[in-house]
Amino acid sequence: MTGPLARALGEFAATVDPPAPVRADVPTRILDVLGNALAAYAERSADAAPAALAAMKRWGGVPEATVIGSGERLPAPSAAFVNGVLAHSLDYDDTHLPSVLHPSASVVPAALAAAEAGAEGDLIAAIAAGIEVTNRIGMAGCDPETGANLYFERGQHATSICGTIGAAVAVGRLYGLDGTGIADAIGIAASMGAGVLEANRTGGSVKRTHCGWAAHAGVVAATLAAEGLTGPPTVLEGRFGFFAAHTGRFDPRAVTDGLGEEWELLRTVFKPYPSNHFTHAGIDCALALRRAGLRPSEVAAIELGVAEPVLRTIAEPPEEKARPRSGYHAKFSGPYTLAIALTGGSGLGVGLDDFVELDPERLALASKVTVCADPEATAAFPRTFAAVLRVRTTAGTTLSHRVGSSRGGPGHPLSAAEVAAKFTGNAVRALSPSAVEDLAAAVGRLGSGGPVSAVFPAGRDSGRTMETAYRQAR
Template structure:
């Protein structure tokens, strides 16, 4: 890559890159996962975020350019990207890149699909690949290389939506076939649009569901403005008053540029097997293993979940909120409750969407007996993997223990294509009949060979 301001380096990458076969094969699976998650969110009975977003976008109206999954509305491309991004992130079931610990596809894919359906002529697969890659690398640059701490999160910032806005802008700018300079401008514009505060993870509120929607919306707007001539500062990322100063305070520039276009962080982005915050997955794995070994949840007197120290703030604190979450959605961010779900029998791929449809009194009672503490082994593995250990004391006085060094779906244990397809089928089947689900899967697969985006949104 040519040396220069980081935005220009990323612009040149996005404008010129022809992804290798492995990346091109992977991207349709990302789209499949996003579409399935969005349709499951559309079908959610207790949803509030996506219907609220759609009502606002309908009221604002505009040129009917792009479609909304499930609802069948046609809206201006930024508005459709917004609603689809809300849907994609609503269930906390979207893919995760490690070590940045962000969810790139839920912002990038909705933005790219909206722009492509609205007529942007570029290579959809290459555009999404470039957008996800940029998102991941911006996230990695904000990780402390010594401690592994995510500097975005340390400041309460949601890296998913902040970096995802820029990644979405890169994807849409590539779809518009802008040159490297204009893509750099789109990055510069998008950097003023990305936002997201994580307090909802800890103490409630449904606004986090909207973060990826706003990122997708901002990405479409930023790229469109760049195409029309608006410009961004060339040093928007590394400058004294730039992106990293604002969001992380310090950063690793080599994480952005090292082997860019040669070594793909996109391929390290893992699919979730469970519809909950990814930090809870190691505990779920441990609980499922103990239950499979014969543990009766009614015999549990107390339990201790050991996880990486940095994740305690998300899944263990405040302790009272996590022991008794205020809704099924907030239960997804509770270490005690998700362990209780797994111990009492989940559905789907082990723990399923129906397990969070409403709070269960039996699970709340069990969650109140589960403490979450820092575990040194899990802390050492973080953020390259989500590890954990669960120790359970039973009525007979025995202590049972299970440890995982990397959660299911994570590094070393990735979901197979068949498992991701099974996840999609279950998710999409909550909103569509079986025949329509199969047709949608074929339409997504056809995108890899230039199939039309419109086939994803049959009238």
């Protein structure tokens, strides 16, 4: 394609009629987001989601769209913000490789909020286009020679930065903007994306809000474009444009090659474990050794080998990862997630209940873990997440296990039954079993024009309960 990249993406998003496999996939993305959000709503920790809801209610405004689980109605940008926070809060959202970002947690909340507020475009096509654009802009920030993620190299969260543009694309399509209008929405959204990753290393819960802000900003950017605000045509590739600001260099082929024919959306994988995706290969190794008979009491020392670029996220600083500050921060700890798997986790091997509180036995086991770079895992990254685990036992023997691709990843995708089980297990934390069935059916009807309002059932308790827990904890 020739011409400005934003214009090419705008024309694609405005006109694309996704093929049948993509249209069939999108409702599953919506279900995964709703399930993750409902589980986060039910968690009611004194953290990002209740704070987000309280803040948005403080601002007030016209009640246009629904907050997942609570039944509260807020202006569309505010509802998108809270729902994006919920969708990303448990670190259970889908992942695209090799960009290593989570597209649906920003795009789906933005699109649902705009649709519920009255936008009448093709919801499935809008979400498909938004996710595809998010993934491709993320891919363009990967060094084609080394595989290094240039966003992460600068400490930036590609999920929220790229997700802001994808959310704007989805909402622009719903608003019926033409290619020029969606290109303007991209140009506006490029000034709004943000997110730094230091919380992954040393604490703080702000990362949970990143997808919420991206969803909020996407709605705002598309709305401004619909009202006539314009963006620079070369906003992505320009001298002072998006890639110059966020990555320094980029691969333009990743943005447009095969656009509309080869769908990166279909390479976006579902997570089996509610933790940072870089921990999953190590979890798989630990679960395999446990199945083979290894017990925690037999462990003298553990060495986990992973791709070199992921060390900064799941292994550094070592003292923070060996003894994380909270259950949430344990999700970003290679040592602690290994300890969960070796002691017998919940869910699909490691589950939500394993991160409610820090367990003394698991902390003791985590203190025995050393994480290092493994050449094979480094060579496979970021196309797949690999790891090797070596355990020295108290009897003096060494046990090892290697995985070339983590469960749920390329080559080992979750089955339809496993994805459905994940959704049900998440959603029943907030809804009755019959309501969960009704919700799945309502999402299934979206592709044939079913009402968006039907995918927002209120949880067992109101949003007031979540806010009350938050205020009491303060």
